[in-house]
Amino acid sequence: MRYISTRGGMEPASFSEVLIEGLAPDGGLVVPATMPTIAREQLESWRRLDYPSLAAEVLGMFATDIPRPDLQAMTARAYSTDKFANEAIVPVTPIDDRVSLLGLSEGPTLAFKDMAMQFLGEAVEYVLQRKGGTLNIVGATSGDTGSAAEYAFRDKDSVAVFMLSPQGRMSDFQRAQMYSLTEPTIHNIAMEGVFDDAQNHLKALAGDLDFKRRYRIGAVNSINLGRVTAQTVYYVWAYLRLTDELSREQRESFEFSVTVPSGNFGNILAGHFAKSMGVPVRRLVLASNENNVLDEFFRTGVYRPRTSENTYLTSSPSMDISKASNLERFIFDLVGRDGLRLREAWAILDASGELDFSDHKDALRETYGFVSGSSTHDDRVATIRETFEDHGVLIDPHTADGVKVAREHLEDGVPMLVLETAKPAKFREIVVEATGEEPEIPEHLRYLLSAEQRVVEMTNDERALRNYIAEHALL
Numbered sequence: 095m096r097y098i099s100t101r102g103g104m105e106p107a108s109f110s111e112v113l114i115e116g117l118a119p120d121g122g123l124v125v126p127a128t129m130p131t132i133a134r135e136q137l138e139s140w141r142r143l144d145y146p147s148l149a150a151e152v153l154g155m156f157a158t159d160i161p162r163p164d165l166q167a168m169t170a171r172a173y174s175t176d177k178f179a180n181e182a183i184v185p186v187t188p189i190d191d192r193v194s195l196l197g198l199s200e201g202p203t204l205a206f207k208d209m210a211m212q213f214l215g216e217a218v219e220y221v222l223q224r225k226g227g228t229l230n231i232v233g234a235t236s237g238d239t240g241s242a243a244e245y246a247f248r249d250k251d252s253v254a255v256f257m258l259s260p261q262g263r264m265s266d267f268q269r270a271q272m273y274s275l276t277e278p279t280i281h282n283i284a285m286e287g288v289f290d291d292a293q294n295h296l297k298a299l300a301g302d303l304d305f306k307r308r309y310r311i312g313a314v315n316s317i318n319l320g321r322v323t324a325q326t327v328y329y330v331w332a333y334l335r336l337t338d339e340l341s342r343e344q345r346e347s348f349e350f351s352v353t354v355p356s357g358n359f360g361n362i363l364a365g366h367f368a369k370s371m372g373v374p375v376r377r378l379v380l381a382s383n384e385n386n387v388l389d390e391f392f393r394t395g396v397y398r399p400r401t402s403e404n405t406y407l408t409s410s411p412s413m414d415i416s417k418a419s420n421l422e423r424f425i426f427d428l429v430g431r432d433g434l435r436l437r438e439a440w441a442i443l444d445a446s447g448e449l450d451f452s453d454h455k456d457a458l459r460e461t462y463g464f465v466s467g468s469s470t471h472d473d474r475v476a477t478i479r480e481t482f483e484d485h486g487v488l489i490d491p492h493t494a495d496g497v498k499v500a501r502e503h504l505e506d507g508v509p510m511l512v513l514e515t516a517k518p519a520k521f522r523e524i525v526v527e528a529t530g531e532e533p534e535i536p537e538h539l540r541y542l543l544s545a546e547q548r549v550v551e552m553t554n555d556e557r558a559l560r561n562y563i564a565e566h567a568l569l
């Protein structure tokens with residue numbers, strides 16, 4: 095399997111070569127040259143596999159340059175019960191007879207980012223060991239990416255992490271998780287501004303090839319290819335678990351829909367990959383909060399990213415994103431995987447601030463299966479309350495955005511799965527507001543809230559950031 099750029103300007107490369115980047119040298123995003131496909135019989139042959147073994151099979155379709163036994167060893171370490179609280183790694187929990195949760199938050203930082211990042215930690219270490227050298231990961235987080243990256247790399251000697259977070263925009267628990275780490279290779283940088291400001295600095299650094307080479311900079315943001323591919327695994331897992339009890343004939347015609355609480359379009363992009371590969375997903379339901387740029391796109395066909403001043407601070411903060419980096423990979427498919435057309439579209443976007451695909455509006459739904467919706471703080475509170483009081487299931491505000499929008503897109507005979515993107519313990523305030531109950535913090539994490547915190551504060555200034563990295567990079 096070779097990888098190319100959405101903008102057509104990159105020599106095809108292998109999985110190991112593009113793993114750390116995601117961003118192609120021509121400014122596009124790396125995508126598979128052709129999407130691998132999974133035949134029905136092959137899907138069936140995976141039914142008895144546990145999660146790590148299934149992950150090795152699915153990732154093996156993307157990482158064809160890594161020998162299968164090595165991949166199997168990596169997924170076994172990444173998805174072990176040492177790190178995941180649930181025996182199944184990814185449990186399926188019914189809320190009622192139409193809607194179930196796919197439990198993606200059993201990992202060390204209680205959010206779905208662990209699903210991808212745990213694999214990436216193993217894969218990056220594997221590639222570095224073969225190639226020699228070190229890596230300095232520079233990332234930006236709106237909350238959950240940062241801790242997932244730091245927990246995935248804290249024990250990797252050849253990797254340092256520099257994580258930018260927007261000052262005062264994360265929950266107490268999220269802050270405690272990140273800032274309590276004491277490894278000298280972990281650098282937390284609290285920056286003025288919002289997530290998109292931090293992301294803009296990263297883009298500037300990524301464009302400075304000299305700086306990047308000199309300080310061995312890599313990225314693990316949500317455009318990272320290793321993350322997207324690792325996320326396709328649980329869509330395959332979901333299909334298998336939903337059909338375990340069905341007869342052979344029932345399986346032939348089975349379809350399910352998935353609702354994905356979305357921000358940077360990474361998680362749902364993996365769903366689009368899985369659907370393209372042949373997993374029988376009927377609808378990919380995109381759920382957004384008040385920052386509803388993507389909901390607007392899938393309803394109207396017009397993509398109009400917003401500036402950071404126009405990005406609201408909400409009670410589902412990991413979705414407070416108004417410029418969805420990964421959308422380019424989907425648009426690449428939408429324009430017939432034509433790099434030239436994609437470049438033209440992005441030139442229009444850069445010049446006018448808007449992309450008009452309203453003449454593709456029907457294809458978004460009928461060909462690609464995308465529908466969408468959004469919610470408000472009051473919706474989240476009502477959904478958390480109702481899901482708890484009526485069904486005894488406690489959910490976090492992002493998953494609540496998902497459950498609310500999922501209920502607007504139910505179809506007879508089509509099971510609906512909502513991706514549980516975080517545990518309620520990470521967002522206690524809104525959970526208490528909705529239910530009057532304190533969300534339970536797992537035993538092994540209780541010390542966190544009172545642990546000493548270590549963080550560097552920085553103004554919204556790229557030079558300061560460069561200086562800090564130059565001084566602390568692992569070379």
Ligand SMILES: *Cc1c(COP(=O)(O)O)cnc(C)c1O
Pocket residue numbers: 205206207238239316355356357358359360361362412413492515516
């Ligand atoms: C990252 C995150 C999201 C958004 O996922 P994307 O891949 O950026 O669309 C939603 N919910 C939670 C809890 C997250 O951490």
